[in-house]
Amino acid sequence: MRTDQTSAGRPAPGGGGGTRAAVLGSPIGHSLAPTLHRAAYAAMGLDRSYEAIECDEPTLPALFDSLGDDWAGLCLAVPLKRAVLPLVDEVSDLALDVGGADTVVFRHGRSFGDHTGVHGITTAFHQAGLRAPGSAVVLGGGAAACSALAALREVGVREPVVVVRERDHAREAEAAAGRLGVSVELRHFGELDRLLRGVAVVVSTLPAGAADTLAPAVAHSGAAVLDAVYSAWPTRLAKAAGFAGSTVVDGLSVLLHQTVRQIELLTGLTDVPVAEMRRAARDELVRRAARETEPAVSGGKLL
Template sequence: MPAAHRLAVWGDPIAHSRSPQLHGAAYAMLGLDWTFGRVRVAEPVFDGMLATLDAEWRGLAVTMPLKERAWRASAWRDRRAELTGAVNTLLLPGADVRRPGDAPSDAPIGFNTDVGGVVAALADEGITALDRVRIVGAGATSASALVAAGEIGARRASIVARSPERARPLLALADRLGMEASVEPFGAAHAPADLTVCALPGGTVLPDAHADALATDGGPLFDVAYHPWPSHLASRWTGRAIPGLGMLLHQAVLQVRVFTTGSVETPLASEDDVRAAMRSALVGD
């Protein structure tokens, strides 16, 4: 067994995570005898737990609320991570792979695969171009959704947030991306959009009036949540509502690339077969 054979997903809460099934299916298809666990890690203890990992550890998938902590812990970050201020994939020093040219080998390096996961999931649904996007929420996943929308051509964004102050980093990010952006409060008469991306935590229940206002002229709903499904917002949506399982699948494929090749850009051997195995593990086929 390779020295660095251990991986896990960290987050809080974490019991609902499907990452072990996804990654386990990928490594079985690739013939790798690696383990992938699930660990509940509270934000205040993230740095201390990271420091305890030994050379058996290859990498971590990171979910809420740890993505900003993982960003700060990274000695190098890919472009999408730098833009969003969020890392969901840590490649650890024990991994004996070629890293990007200027990335150190003796410290954790970080990637954001959520952006690519959103782009690929939307493409699966035939959404490959848009002009105006509506982002619901103002956290790390909202930043990834905004970057993903920019990558498929969005020029305008409306950000629905509880307060203008919380949305300020997203406004700055939109400016960096060359997008016009505005903030709208929940319950407002929202500007029409070609696509609405909901990046609220799974299980969030909005007042019905707020959900119905969002559903008006919002285009298809892409809700990054997938448990429980339908989400409250999806249950009120008047058009197409798309769960976040596709994002989960595609971002995990990119994570497997990182853990096996050191690069998010390097395709896996037999990647179509690996993706199919991961999809089957996800949906139970």
């Protein structure tokens, strides 16, 4: 399915040709994607499989070329989203602008790369009533920030502020902003108090725990908050904003709606069971949290 040239074009067509799909990444065992996809397929009565496959950048080309006609597509984690671009036959304009494809659909012997993360963010924004926030501060400058910039553009924010610890950490976001036609202002975390004055929404793309020390300042600003973290929810940032009476959007909602779009692309179907997926994801997160708090036992004795 690999070609010598990648071309920008239409979004990936709905409905892959096969019945197998997987999420790729390294490490990938933590991914909620199998839980979400399997819950949806079961509720929709679809005979499809979905798995998590350990794969890094060096092994991606060989794995990609090994897939047969029974494969409907792939979902990709960072940094494979960028690495997959030269491997697909067509790439959507959005995926090129953001700088990566998180979903690849195989159909009629060709591969189509698209980006669904932006859909996840914009849908979560809309459901929270954030349809035209006007101004935004993005915490972090990596791949997730690129998706956030594209989503903010969709809701009318053309001049967001991107806050990073070092300018080099914003290279991806700065490049994506240029492709998206968005004018970003790069600032340091030491300026955050000033930058938050009067801002409408704060989007944190930082890893779990990294925004903890920023929670008081963000909560004091009164801004709506979208925190991309979903595995350790609610985060300290989300708690602080919620106690302050601000609108809070959780990372699970973003992931959920991103996955809905992926399922639409992979199956060609649009009646995706969101409630069943959310319930399955929450149950799985509860199980994981319980496992993490279980005491270790050896030979019948607590360690």
